[in-house]
Amino acid sequence: MRTRGMGRAAIAVTVAGAAVLAGCTVQPADGDGKRRSPVHIEMPGDSPAPARSPAGGGGPGTAPAPPTDDKPSAAPAPARVLWSRGDTGRDVRELQARLRQVAWLFDGPTGTYDDATERAVSGFQGKRGLPRTGRTDTVTWQRLLGMTREPGRWDLYLMGGQPADPPDARCRTGRVLCIDKTSRTLRWMVDGRTVSTVAVRFGSQYTPTREGVFSVYWKSRDHVSTLYDSPMPYAMFFSGGQAVHYSADFAARGYAGASHGCVNVRDERAISELFAQVRNGDKVVVSW
Structure with a gap:
C-alpha cells in the first residue's frame, strides 16, 4: 500500500511537470516582444538570486547601506534667448543676413525682428530638431553660425537702411x-x-x-x-x-x-x- 501510494504521487508530480513544461495556451508577449514563461524555473548551476536586505539595513555583520538622495535631478537650464520679436539693431540684421544665406528668409535684412524673422527662425529650429520657439537662443545661434559665413556690409544693408557718411x-x-x-x-x-x-x-x-x-x-x-x-x-x-x-x-x-x-x-x-x-x-x- 505504501509503495502504491508513493507511485501515485510520483505519477502526479510527473504529469504536473509535463503540463508546466509543455504548456497549454499561447502566452502573451512582454513589452520587448519576447514570450515569457509565467513560471520561473531554476535549473542546476543557475546563480541564486541575491538576497534582498530589509529596508533600513543589511543582515548580521553587514555594513549599513549608504544614504541615498531621493531628490529628482534638476532639469537642464533652458538656452538663453538672445533676440526675439520686437528687437532691433545690427545684431538682428546679422541674424537676418545669415537666415538669407540658408534660404529661410527672403526679405530684408531690415534690422527689426518681425513676424517674417520669427517664422524663419522657427522653421530653421524645427528642421534641426530644436524647440520651435521662433526666438533666437544661444543653441540656435551657434547652429546658424556653423552653417553660414560672416556677412559683409552690403549683405547687412542689402535693402538699404545704412547710416550716411559725413557730407562732402x-x-x-x-x-x-x-x-x-x-x-x-x-x-x-x-x-x-x-x-x-x-x-x-x-x-x-x-x-x-x-x-x-x-x-x-x-x-x-x-x-x-x-x-x-x-x-x-x-x-x-x-x-x-x-x-x-x-x-x-x-x-x-x-x-x-x-x-x-x-x-x-x-x-x-x-x-x-x-x-x-x-x-x-x-x-x-x-x-x-
Missing part, C-alpha cells in the same frame, strides 16, 4: 542733393542742414554714375527712358541722361542689381516728397 564739404551751402558713393546715400541738404536721407544705388562698372558738381536741369514726374524703355518715376536730371529717380527694381532686389548710370531710390514715398521739394537749378554733388 561742397554740400554745406545752399540747396544740395548730396550723393555719397561710399555710404550709398543721398542727403537732401538746405544751408548745411540735412532735411532727409535715403539709400541709393548707382550704375555698374560698365555704366558708371558720373562724379562731380552738377545742377538739376529738368524734372519729369512720370518719365520713361527712351534708351532702355524702362520707367523712371520722379526723375530729376542732373547730367545728360543721368537722373535721380525711383526704381522698382531697387525696391525689389536691393543692391543685388545696378542702374544704367542713374541714381536709384527704392523708397517711393521718400522720393515723391523729395521730388516735391527740389527745384530746377538746385545743386547736385556726387562724390566718393
Whole structure:
C-alpha cells in the first residue's frame, strides 16, 4: 500500500511537470516582444538570486547601506534667448543676413525682428530638431553660425537702411542733393542742414554714375527712358541722361542689381516728397 501510494504521487508530480513544461495556451508577449514563461524555473548551476536586505539595513555583520538622495535631478537650464520679436539693431540684421544665406528668409535684412524673422527662425529650429520657439537662443545661434559665413556690409544693408557718411564739404551751402558713393546715400541738404536721407544705388562698372558738381536741369514726374524703355518715376536730371529717380527694381532686389548710370531710390514715398521739394537749378554733388 505504501509503495502504491508513493507511485501515485510520483505519477502526479510527473504529469504536473509535463503540463508546466509543455504548456497549454499561447502566452502573451512582454513589452520587448519576447514570450515569457509565467513560471520561473531554476535549473542546476543557475546563480541564486541575491538576497534582498530589509529596508533600513543589511543582515548580521553587514555594513549599513549608504544614504541615498531621493531628490529628482534638476532639469537642464533652458538656452538663453538672445533676440526675439520686437528687437532691433545690427545684431538682428546679422541674424537676418545669415537666415538669407540658408534660404529661410527672403526679405530684408531690415534690422527689426518681425513676424517674417520669427517664422524663419522657427522653421530653421524645427528642421534641426530644436524647440520651435521662433526666438533666437544661444543653441540656435551657434547652429546658424556653423552653417553660414560672416556677412559683409552690403549683405547687412542689402535693402538699404545704412547710416550716411559725413557730407562732402561742397554740400554745406545752399540747396544740395548730396550723393555719397561710399555710404550709398543721398542727403537732401538746405544751408548745411540735412532735411532727409535715403539709400541709393548707382550704375555698374560698365555704366558708371558720373562724379562731380552738377545742377538739376529738368524734372519729369512720370518719365520713361527712351534708351532702355524702362520707367523712371520722379526723375530729376542732373547730367545728360543721368537722373535721380525711383526704381522698382531697387525696391525689389536691393543692391543685388545696378542702374544704367542713374541714381536709384527704392523708397517711393521718400522720393515723391523729395521730388516735391527740389527745384530746377538746385545743386547736385556726387562724390566718393
